[in-house]
Amino acid sequence: xxxxxxxxxxxxxxxxxxxxxxxxxxxxxxxxxxxxxxxxxxxxxxxxxxxxxxxxxxxxxxxxxxxxxxxxxxxxxxxxxxxxxxxxxxxxxxxxxxxxxxxxxxxxxxxxxxxxxxxxxxxxxxxxxxxxxxxxxxxxxxxxxxxxxxxxxxxxxxxxxxxxxxxxxxxxxxxxxxxxxxxxxxxxxxxxxxxxxxxxxxxxxxxxxxxxxxxxxxxxxxxxxxxxxxxxxxxxxxxxxxxxxxxxxxxxxxxxxxxxxxxxxxxxxxxxxxxxxxxxxxxxxxxxxxxxxxxxxxxxxxxxxxxxxxxxxxxxxxxxxxxxxxxxxxxxxxxxxxxxxxxxxxxxxxxxxxxxxxxxxxxxxxxxxxxxxxxxxxxxxxxxxxxxxxxxxxxxxxxxxxxxxxxxxxxxxxxxxxxxxxxxxxxxxxxxxxxxxxxxxxxxxxxxxxxxxx
Amino acid sequence: xxxxxxxxxxxxxxxxxxxxxxxxxxxxxxxxxxxxxxxxxxxxxxxxxxxxxxxxxxxxxxxxxxxxxxxxxxxxxxxxxxxxxxxxxxxxxxxxxxxxxxxxxxxxxxxxxxxxxxxxxxxxxxxxxxxxxxxxxxxxxxxxxxxxxxxxxxxxxxxxxxxxxxxxxxxxxxxxxxxxxxxxxxxxxxxxxxxxxxxxxxxxxxxxxxxxxxxxxxxxxxxxxxxxxxxxxxxxxxxxxxxxxxxxxxxxxxxxxxxxxxxxxxxxxxxxxxxxxxxxxxxxxxxxxxxxxxxxxxxxxxxxxxxxxxxxxxxxxxxxxxxxxxxxxxxxxxxxxxxxxxxxxxxxxxxxxxxxxxxxxxxxxxxxxxxxxxxxxxxxxxxxxxxxxxxxxxxxxxxxxxxxxxxxxxxxxxxxxxxxxxxxxxxxxxxxxxxxxxxxxxxxxxxxxxxxxxxxxxxxxxxxx
Numbered sequence: 001x002x003x004x005x006x007x008x009x010x011x012x013x014x015x016x017x018x019x020x021x022x023x024x025x026x027x028x029x030x031x032x033x034x035x036x037x038x039x040x041x042x043x044x045x046x047x048x049x050x051x052x053x054x055x056x057x058x059x060x061x062x063x064x065x066x067x068x069x070x071x072x073x074x075x076x077x078x079x080x081x082x083x084x085x086x087x088x089x090x091x092x093x094x095x096x097x098x099x100x101x102x103x104x105x106x107x108x109x110x111x112x113x114x115x116x117x118x119x120x121x122x123x124x125x126x127x128x129x130x131x132x133x134x135x136x137x138x139x140x141x142x143x144x145x146x147x148x149x150x151x152x153x154x155x156x157x158x159x160x161x162x163x164x165x166x167x168x169x170x171x172x173x174x175x176x177x178x179x180x181x182x183x184x185x186x187x188x189x190x191x192x193x194x195x196x197x198x199x200x201x202x203x204x205x206x207x208x209x210x211x212x213x214x215x216x217x218x219x220x221x222x223x224x225x226x227x228x229x230x231x232x233x234x235x236x237x238x239x240x241x242x243x244x245x246x247x248x249x250x251x252x253x254x255x256x257x258x259x260x261x262x263x264x265x266x267x268x269x270x271x272x273x274x275x276x277x278x279x280x281x282x283x284x285x286x287x288x289x290x291x292x293x294x295x296x297x298x299x300x301x302x303x304x305x306x307x308x309x310x311x312x313x314x315x316x317x318x319x320x321x322x323x324x325x326x327x328x329x330x331x332x333x334x335x336x337x338x339x340x341x342x343x344x345x346x347x348x349x350x351x352x353x354x355x356x357x358x359x360x361x362x363x364x365x366x367x368x369x370x371x372x373x374x375x376x377x378x379x380x381x382x383x384x385x386x387x388x389x390x391x392x393x394x395x396x397x398x399x400x401x402x403x404x405x406x407x408x409x410x411x412x413x414x415x416x417x418x419x420x421x422x423x424x425x426x427x428x429x430x431x432x433x434x435x436x437x438x439x440x441x442x443x444x445x446x447x448x449x450x451x452x453x454x
Numbered sequence: 455x456x457x458x459x460x461x462x463x464x465x466x467x468x469x470x471x472x473x474x475x476x477x478x479x480x481x482x483x484x485x486x487x488x489x490x491x492x493x494x495x496x497x498x499x500x501x502x503x504x505x506x507x508x509x510x511x512x513x514x515x516x517x518x519x520x521x522x523x524x525x526x527x528x529x530x531x532x533x534x535x536x537x538x539x540x541x542x543x544x545x546x547x548x549x550x551x552x553x554x555x556x557x558x559x560x561x562x563x564x565x566x567x568x569x570x571x572x573x574x575x576x577x578x579x580x581x582x583x584x585x586x587x588x589x590x591x592x593x594x595x596x597x598x599x600x601x602x603x604x605x606x607x608x609x610x611x612x613x614x615x616x617x618x619x620x621x622x623x624x625x626x627x628x629x630x631x632x633x634x635x636x637x638x639x640x641x642x643x644x645x646x647x648x649x650x651x652x653x654x655x656x657x658x659x660x661x662x663x664x665x666x667x668x669x670x671x672x673x674x675x676x677x678x679x680x681x682x683x684x685x686x687x688x689x690x691x692x693x694x695x696x697x698x699x700x701x702x703x704x705x706x707x708x709x710x711x712x713x714x715x716x717x718x719x720x721x722x723x724x725x726x727x728x729x730x731x732x733x734x735x736x737x738x739x740x741x742x743x744x745x746x747x748x749x750x751x752x753x754x755x756x757x758x759x760x761x762x763x764x765x766x767x768x769x770x771x772x773x774x775x776x777x778x779x780x781x782x783x784x785x786x787x788x789x790x791x792x793x794x795x796x797x798x799x800x801x802x803x804x805x806x807x808x809x810x811x812x813x814x815x816x817x818x819x820x821x822x823x824x825x826x827x828x829x830x831x832x833x834x835x836x837x838x839x840x841x842x843x844x845x846x847x848x849x850x851x852x853x854x855x856x857x858x859x860x861x862x863x864x865x866x867x868x869x870x871x872x873x874x875x876x877x878x879x880x881x882x883x884x885x886x887x888x889x890x891x892x893x894x895x896x897x898x899x900x901x902x903x904x905x906x907x908x909x910x911x912x913x914x915x916x917x918x919x
Contacts, residue, residue, distance in 0.1 A: 023498025031564070034851065038565065038910045077502070194888070194898065198912070261786070263741050263748065288740065303891070307884035314565075314881065314909050324565060327912040335888050336582055338901040339569075341914040 020125070025050055028079055031323045040322040049321050053079045054125075057320050060146040061085040062135060062162060064111040066300055067152025067189050069101045070309030072115055075150075076123040078317045083119075084146070086131040086138070087112040094224035098302035135162060136440070143184070144169055148319060150312055151188040157386065157438055159188065160354075163201070163209035164439035167355050170204045176357070178204050185319050185326075189312040193301055196308035199330040199346065200315050203355065206329050207346035210354035214381045215346075234277055234285035238293040241272035260295035269294060308333065353383060353443050359431065360445040370401060370424065371417040373447075377434065385436040392432040394425045401432065421447065428452045528553050532893050534886065536560045540834040547572055547799035556893050559799075560886045563833060563843075565909035566826045567882035570919070571889065571900055572799055575700075577711040578792040579784055580897040587681045589789060592626055593640060594686060602746045603627060606739075608657070616659055617667065620743050621675035625682055628654050628675075640683060647683065651676050688722065695793045696722075706769045710776045713769075714784040715791070717761035721754070755785050794902045802919045809919055816917070823908045823915045881907060 032049040039045075059080050061071050064087035075083055091099075091106045091114060101118040102111070112130035119128050131138075135158060143149070143165055153159050163186070171182040186201040188209070201208055227239040242258055250256065251268050259265050270290040277285040311331060318324045330346040353360050364373065370390070377385045387404040401424065402416055403409035416424055426432075428449045435442040527533060533550055535543055535557060543559060550557045556573040591599065603626045608616060629640060632650055641650040654676050658666045688696070696719045700712050759781050763773040784791075801807040816824035836844045836857060844854035885905070892900045907914040 021498050021501070024502035026499045027502065030845070261744075261748070263744050267741075301888075303884045303887040307881055307888070310881040310884055311912065315912075318910075324910045331912040334584075335885070335898070335901075336584055337899040338916055339885055339889070339905050339914070340916070341907075341912070343912045 025079060032321055038324050040318075040325050043322040043324075045323075049323070050079060053320060054081050056082075057148075058082045058084070058146045059316065059320075060143070060149045061152065062149065062158075063087055063152040063154070064099075064101075064115040064130075065089065065095065065152065065154065066098050066302075066305035067191065067309045067312070068111070069099045069115055070306045071150055071152050071189075071313055072101070072119045072128060074310055074313030075316060076119050076126045076128070078313060080316070080320075081126050083126070084129045084131060085112045085116060086133060086135055087115075088132070088134045092224055092228075098300060098305060100302075135165075140165065140169055146184060148316055149184055149186045150316055151186060152309060152312070153188075153190070159209050160213075160438040161440055162186070163203075164354055164441050166201075166203045167208060168441045172357070187312045187315045187319070189308040191300070191304045191308050194304055194334060194336045196304050196333045197331060198308050198311040198315065198327065198333075200319070200326045201329070205348075207348045208352065208355040211349040211352045212330075212346045213384060231276065231280050231282060234273070234282055234289055235293050237273040237276040237280070237282060237285060238269060238290050240276055241269045242294055245272050258294060260291065266291050266294055304333075304335075354439065360443060361448050362445050363448045363450055364421065366422065366449045366451050368421055369418055370421060373421070374402065374417070377436075385434075385438055388434050388436045390432050390434055392426065392430060399425070405435075405437075421449075527555065530555060532556050532558065532890050534558045534560065534890060537562075540838055544799055544803065551798045551800070557799075558886060558889060558893070560882060561830055562882050563830060566830070567885075567905075567907035567909065568826065568830050569882065569886060569889070569901075569905040570799075570802075571796065571893070571903050573794070573796040573893070574798075576794040576796070576893065576896075576900060577709070578794075578896055578899055579711065579787050581787070581790045581792045581899050582897065583790050586790065587684070589686065590622055590625075590682050591686055592622070592629060592682055595626060596750045598746050598750050599626070602743065603630075613659060613667070617669040617671060618739070619671055620740055621671050621678060622682075622743060623739075624654065624657070624671060624675040625678065628657065629683075641679075647679055650683075651679050654679070689789055691793070692789065692791050695791055698793060706771065708769075710780060711784075713762060713765050713776060714758075714781065716765055717758050718784070718788055720761050721758055751785070755782055758785055792899050794900065796903050797919070813917070813919060823906050823911075823913060824917060826906050826908065827904065827917070827919070881909065 029050060033045050033047070035043060035045045057080055059075060059082065061068055061075070061083060062085075064072070064085050068085065068087060072083065072085060087110070089111050090108055091102045091111055093104070093107055095111075096102055096104065096107075099111070101115045106114045110130065110132035112132050116128035116130035120126055149162065149166065151159060151162060153162075166184050166186055169182055169184060171179040173179065183203055183205070186203065187198070188201060189198045190196060200206070224243070227236050227243060231237050231240060246258055246269065252265065258269070266287065270285075270287050273290060274285050277283075311327075311333075315327050318326050327343065328345050331341055331343045334340045348355070350356060351358050351360070362373070362376065364376075373390070374388060377383045377388045389403040389405055390401040391403075392399050392401060400409070400413055402413045426447055428447070429452075430447045432445050432447060433442045434445055527546075527549060533546070533555060535546060538546070538559070547557055547559075551572065551574065554574055556571065556576070559568075559570040559572065561568040595603070603623050606619065606623055606627075608619065608624075608627065611619070628650070632641060632653065633639060636646075641647045654672060655666075658669050658672045660666050695715055700708065701716060701719075704712065704716065759778065762776055762781055766773050766775050802809075813824060813827065816822045817828075833844060836854075840857070844857065845851050885907070889900050892898045901916050902918060904917050904919045905914060906917070
């Protein structure tokens with residue numbers, strides 16, 4: 001909408017030209033005006049490539065945090081001008097050590113807005129449009145408007161949701177042939193301490209997030225704002241005692257750091273964390289857990305973020321301009337011991353729940369209960385769901401089996417959990433519809449009883 | 455990390471290209487201070503490329519701070535050289551080498567990045583290994599551990615206690631039983647380890663129907679058999695340190711790392727680590743067991759401390775030259791010490807010390823990114839000869855290809871694809887920043903000694919030149 005207004009007043013083309021100066025794009029033009037042995041086979045060098053990047057290409061950046069700040073800067077310097085950024089967070093003092101677009105005066109304001117302001121003021125002609133919202137607040141029409149999506153997210157659930165969204169945009173004709181114009185490529189980056197990864201996903205054609213779900217270990221890091229204000233887990237209480245109370249109270253003398261191997265130190269943190277857990281009625285805090293958390297802190301490292309963002313921005317540049325083949329398709333990075341990268345082609349899973357177009361067949365014993373189906377969806381490395389809700393069709397009617405997301409419905413459907421599948425009317429080959437926060441689109445699962453396989 | 459990083463001066467030469475974001479990353483990683491040295495003027499393309507230069511800066515001189523003089527460079531912890539011409543680089547390299555100051559050379563060229571660390575010696579105490587196994591000493595239990603394990607009797611425990619006995623205790627108890635039945639030898643091969651696991655599995659309590667109880671601690675013990683029974687031995691990286699020449703040249707100017715290494719070498723068979731992994735146990739016995747290991751570690755550190763003090767006195771130094779905290783840190787990381795010995799730029803370039811044939815053999819693999827090492831060297835020669843980079847002007851690309859092949863051929867009798875010219879590679883700036891942090895803090899392990907990144911494929915390679 002904003003873009004349209006600007007167009008009607010003064011053509012964007014002229015406006016951008018006024019922002020340029022001699023030599024501004026000469027480095028990039030060396031890649032875009034010439035062909036070379038590294039170029040993509042369809043690459044046609046010429047001024048139209050840069051013109052497309054400057055005038056037409058619309059890039060969506062998800063996340064304006066550690067990776068997002070770097071991505072916005074890199075993309076803007078590469079010549080992308082129409083960039084949207086989504087982030088639901090506000091700026092916390094703990095962000096300032098690495099999220100370099102933010103200053104102390106910005107604390108409490110929306111990350112997306114400040115990041116956009118900063119980049120727009122620094123890079124002449126760049127138009128970053130901020131969205132201080134959740135990715136789930138936007139529908140398919142919004143996402144369809146972009147040429148490419150880059151993710152700098154710290155949550156696997158959000159990644160999976162985005163993955164489901166771009167897959168839902170794919171259009172297939174009657175013969176099941178994918179319409180290439182419905183593909184929106186995704187470049188995804190992630191970091192943890194001195195490790196990181198960057199990957200390129202061509203939805204429908206190459207491995208998607210769900211195809212490689214087993215690559216993600218359970219998350220162990222917590223944002224400081226959660227620790228400071230909204231503890232939920234016992235881990236949050238432990239972090240609180242270690243990160244915030246310890247430096248204030250100096251329990252073992254001023255400047256003595258926490259030693260995870262010293263039982264006295266861990267004991268002190270354990271007791272402080274217990275106090276906090278009590279105040280927030282959080283269960284499950286133990287000495288063991290305390291020690292685990294104290295010893296496995298993985299800090300966010302500014303240069304790892306910058307590095308992975310750079311690798312992602314380079315892929316965006318290559319994908320949009322075609323001046324070079326994109327990464328094929330997954331790069332892992334680790335520099336704790338030397339500087340190590342490993343690039344491999346993650347393979348598309350033929351029966352992937354998200355991108356294979358095949359119904360999922362789940363096999364259960366004949367006397368399985370509904371609860372065992374839910375447990376399976378949560379625990380299986382392939383699905384790793386959070387709170388699945390199940391519906392099905394019985395005798396041509398929609399039947400709700402179990403709904404978790406709405407409290408009143410959960411209470412009404414809870415009685416089904418201990419029941420056997422056969423007793424709630426499910427037959428062999430029954431299709432059930434599974435909805436979960438990990439995907440915007442419900443997946444269809446076919447229940448198969450073990451006895452039918454013999 | 456903060457401790458060492460704060461107050462370490464670093465310097466960078468030629469701030470134009472790879473430099474500025476490198477500074478940004480260093481700043482965010484808490485380097486105390488750094489100095490930028492650059493002799494060139496800002497151009498339009500720099501502003502197009504650089505987040506920290508604005509349009510108004512075009513035509514101004516960037517940070518032409520100081521003339522080169524040796525005293526100036528001596529004051530830095532690390533020097534970073536970006537996009538320097540070969541001749542200047544070699545002069546700078548030999549100056550820094552003679553003063554034992556690490557130099558990080560950074561180059562980017564189109565999609566290609568190159569880094570070279572030039573240093574004589576780099577010692578790391580805190581290498582933060584990714585997959586370190588806990589050092590449990592089950593093959594040689596110290597008296598405190600043996601006593602503690604003997605004190606506990608699995609047969610008289612309640613069900614609750616039995617299922618929450620730390621797995622280290624289980625392993626040692628069953629290991630003692632195994633040894634008694636096998637001439638005092640631990641399970642040595644796959645078959646014996648399997649039998650040992652079976653023995654552990656039979657130790658799980660059964661209920662009145664003969665069905666085994668769920669005892670997580672036994673599961674943990676069975677899972678740990680393969681790693682926990684590996685004989686305690688000195689890791690190869692540490693043996694390398696113990697056999698290093700530095701011991702034969704040991705004198706009063708030896709650094710505290712080498713003094714501590716010498717004390718540890720003398721103590722070798724008994725150094726303590728004092729760390730146990732997480733395991734299913736009740737808090738009380740878990741803490742007790744932890745204290746058993748801690749106590750042993752404390753004793754070991756005390757012995758090492760005595761040795762360190764004796765070495766210091768022998769060298770004519772005060773016994774408190776090395777702080778207790780440093781000794782404790784060293785002992786805790788004794789199994790993970792790392793030493794890097796580097797090669798100078800002069801050695802890399804001098805015909806009789808250059809690894810020409812070794813590096814040339816990489817080129818037998820047509821896909822090897824080592825080809826870019828040769829091409830970048832050829833580009834340097836090109837610059838020396840023509841005072842501009844090949845491919846810089848559109849109308850001379852083809853001519854430059856021919857010209858570039860000449861130095862490439864002259865030196866290595868090989869040639870590869872021509873690159874396009876552009877200096878856009880934030881990736882290298884960030885990797886450079888990471889390496890500088892490692893060099894200054896002496897934590898984690900820097901690469902040794904040349905790193906090449908190929909942005910077109912996302913691949914990279916490390917080689918020693």
